[in-house]
Amino acid sequence: MDNTPLEKLIEENKLAEITELLSKQPALAIAATSHHISPLLLAAYYQRPDIANAIAEFVPELTIFEACALGKFEETTLLIFKNPTSINSYSEDGFTPLGLACYFGHEEIARFLVLKGAEVNVPSKNGFNVFPIHSAVAANNINITRILFDAGAYPNVCQKSGMAPLHSAAQLGNIELIILLLEHGADVNLRMEGGKLPADLAAEKGFEEIAEILRDDD
Template identity: 75%
Template sequence: MGIAQLEEQIEAGNLQAVKQILVENPKLANTNTSHQISPLLLACYYKKQEIADLIAEFTDNLTLFEACAVGKFDAATLAVFQNPERVNEFSDDGFTPLGLACYFGHEELARFLVLKGADVNLASKNGFNVFPIHSAVAANNFNITKMLLDAGAYPNVCQKAGLAPLHTAAQLGNIELIILLLEHGAEVSLRMEGGKLPADLAAEKGFHEIAEILRDDD
């Protein structure tokens, strides 16, 4: 059993098969996948939390990025205490520790990173231009989004294709997130590449009342 088989079982969400492969060949936990990321990060990106937790048990030394993605608070805090400057470094695939913690919904960890100097307005370095606030809103996480905004996150930053946080919140139909963003200065008039407003995305998803609210404010 090699890395290709491990990758295949991670993608399939087969916990027992992943465990069997790692028991037979523990070193695979520390071998990069074809996506040029670790098996643990791959499991996180596929939203396979149980599998990610399992792989973490076989990983020799979790990186700060892996710890932030999988939500291992103790490992992440230790890494930051040992190398404080790492809070604003980038993973091999271009994300910051804070961006990963926000995207995967690890609120306590995200708060810790901000407390330790993580830049809430530092975008990913991989062509996607994803800011932590984009990750928090995409995760549909009110608490982390509020924490970022309270810490000075800009509400109108745009990632690739001109997608602002309000576009995503509108698309999700999350009225609490929408109100939070509006209260912090999010602009309803921001257009994506192609010209779509947040109201347009809400309407496309069937959230017609939200679309009207956003249009009324326009």
């Protein structure tokens, strides 16, 4: 099924038109987009939760990935109860439920998934090698980052580009998050592809004091 009309409306942020279209063609709500993900997930990635929630009204049952991306706690718990093995499954675009909960900053869901046995040290299966801790730090979420560390998350895992969690935190200039990472063993000397250190990224963003903290002068 060609889902170009709905996909275009999502990209253009046309909520009213989306509701009208789905009222006439509800099957579009579960038809894959050209990105090989559902319309709901596409809306979530575009940071349009109002549209994602509107699409959800036309979806008979959310997937575990959609529930985690949208922050639907009750739906997430029910789906895990019905299918416990789905907790460490992968979405079409290669992310685990925990990875999505971390990326979208849903603390309650992240905590629940960890408690139920979600693996915290597995990367995405899409070539980008994104771990849940990368997503939590990129979301600037110290509480979820702490949850992951409490569950044994590794501090120095690197994405495809060589970016470690400390690189992301340095770019954000979040000193509290940086301190948390350092307390759990984050390495200030890890270099990305191209050779940049966390201190270099902080300096590029104008966070000179943070850059000084992250420089290893020993």
